Amino acid sequence: MSLTDLRTTTEHALGPVEQIPPGEGRAFVAGGVQVAVFRLRDGSLHATQAACPHAGGPLADGQTDVDVLLCPLHLYAYRWSDGASTSGAAPIRLYPVHESDGEVVVEV
């Protein structure tokens, strides 16, 4: 098995980056895992678990800026830098995500 084979077992192409409007998130299933991917207004991508650790809110529908993600249900905030909650909830899990040839690629 080559290094490329190992990498493809964890990377999942999710389609064109344009499907995520700047400043918004979208929910995907990658390798059987529900993830929320955000395209920030600065062009960066972030990915996290789809369900909020507080009470299962849909994080893909949350508001975000370059620093934090707000869950739409109870407005708990999570930092993009490390996934920690600034509101006292359990942290969110962050997944590596990048753009490759115009496609969103997440590692799950």
Ligand code: FES
């Ligand atoms: S479910 Fe997300 S803050 Fe409550």
